[in-house]
Amino acid sequence: MLNFVLLIAEWYRQTARNLPWRQTKNPYKIWLSEVILQQTRVEQGMPYYLKFTENFPTVIDLANAEEEIVLKNWQGLGYYSRARNLHAAAKMIRDEYHGDFPYSYKDILKLKGVGEYTAAAVASFAFDLPHAVVDGNVYRVLSRFYDIDTPIDSTEGKKLFYNLANELLLKEDPALFNQAMMEFGAMQCVPVNPDCGNCPVRPECLGYRNGTVSIRPVKAKKTKVTDRHFYYMVFHNDHQLVLKKRGPKDVWQGLYDFPLIESPSGLDEGEYDAVLGISLSQVKKQHKTKHILSHQRIFATFLYLDFLPERTFWKEDWELAEWSELERYPLPRIIERYLKDDLKALD
Numbered sequence: 001m002l003n004f005v006l007l008i009a010e011w012y013r014q015t016a017r018n019l020p021w022r023q024t025k026n027p028y029k030i031w032l033s034e035v036i037l038q039q040t041r042v043e044q045g046m047p048y049y050l051k052f053t054e055n056f057p058t059v060i061d062l063a064n065a066e067e068e069i070v071l072k073n074w075q076g077l078g079y080y081s082r083a084r085n086l087h088a089a090a091k092m093i094r095d096e097y098h099g100d101f102p103y104s105y106k107d108i109l110k111l112k113g114v115g116e117y118t119a120a121a122v123a124s125f126a127f128d129l130p131h132a133v134v135d136g137n138v139y140r141v142l143s144r145f146y147d148i149d150t151p152i153d154s155t156e157g158k159k160l161f162y163n164l165a166n167e168l169l170l171k172e173d174p175a176l177f178n179q180a181m182m183e184f185g186a187m188q189c190v191p192v193n194p195d196c197g198n199c200p201v202r203p204e205c206l207g208y209r210n211g212t213v214s215i216r217p218v219k220a221k222k223t224k225v226t227d228r229h230f231y232y233m234v235f236h237n238d239h240q241l242v243l244k245k246r247g248p249k250d251v252w253q254g255l256y257d258f259p260l261i262e263s264p265s266g267l268d269e270g271e272y273d274a275v276l277g278i279s280l281s282q283v284k285k286q287h288k289t290k291h292i293l294s295h296q297r298i299f300a301t302f303l304y305l306d307f308l309p310e311r312t313f314w315k316e317d318w319e320l321a322e323w324s325e326l327e328r329y330p331l332p333r334i335i336e337r338y339l340k341d342d343l344k345a346l347d
């Protein structure tokens with residue numbers, strides 16, 4: 001067992017990528033990187049890490065920023081609740097800890113949006129505290145190396161892998177252990193086609209020996225995906241367009257999209273008048289696209305309306321925006337893409 005850990009630590013020393021958040025003990029920057037990198041590849045997250053550390057060099061700078069500015073900096077990264085939680089946690093640190101990042105695992109865990117995984121990462125990387133990180137990479141490596149078929153999303157599985165990782169943890173260097181395990185999962189023991197041929201722990205890997213690598217880890221539940229049908233009314237003229245700020249309890253909270261009607265299933269064009277309140281003859285062009293989120297498939301139809309609506313038609317949460325000031329609005333990627341590529345193509 002120890003051999004496994006030492007071999008992976010040695011592999012890490014020789015092959016680790018040189019990433020900026022690994023060159024610091026600053027808990028704020030480490031926390032930023034961990035939140036940004038959840039469900040995000042390093043190449044995609046890197047520019048965001050650099051942008052955040054430049055625009056908000058300290059946790060106080062982040063806490064003092066307007067939420068819309070934080071969301072704007074996050075634009076394109078998805079899972080926007082991460083950005084809102086990041087902002088709320090920064091305010092907690094400013095108000096409850098006088099701007100000093102909490103340094104115990106228990107206190108880090110109390111921060112908004114911080115779960116066991118992030119708390120263990122910050123505690124070990126910034127403060128060398130003995131807490132094992134158990135992320136998707138670690139689940140995969142351990143389930144394969146020990147050939148464990150307990151589902152990783154079951155209560156039993158979570159406990160089992162958590163205990164195993166903490167048993168293996170190098171108490172004298174928890175940061176090295178955690179970095180090495182995560183990097184090993186990200187670069188060597190990858191989800192599809194792991195590089196078993198060049199793996200330093202292959203002789204002891206039970207998954208490899210038993211031929212079960214491709215079916216580890218086991219997941220009990222399939223993610224339920226819901227289909228949604230959005231009809232966006234893109235009211236605009238040469239100078240202005242109508243935007244709508246998205247409300248709570250749905251995707252993209254706090255971001256801006258267009259006036260929207262959601263239909264439980266798709267609409268026929270003949271139904272536009274009755275359901276949307278606009279006649280087909282007013283729609284100059286239509287653009288259909290599909291946008292995939294982790295639990296939702298959004299089928300969006302953009303209706304190109306080259307006029308501004310009558311005031312009687314206007315809803316409370318609609319906002320008139322200048323085209324020239326569009327940059328300051330945080331937008332979900334589907335809207336950003338439509339404005340950048342599709343709308344331009346339609347002009």
Ligand code: SF4
Nearest residue numbers: 189194196199202205
């Ligand atoms: S032998 Fe293959 S499955 Fe086993 S730890 Fe190495 S890369 Fe992963």
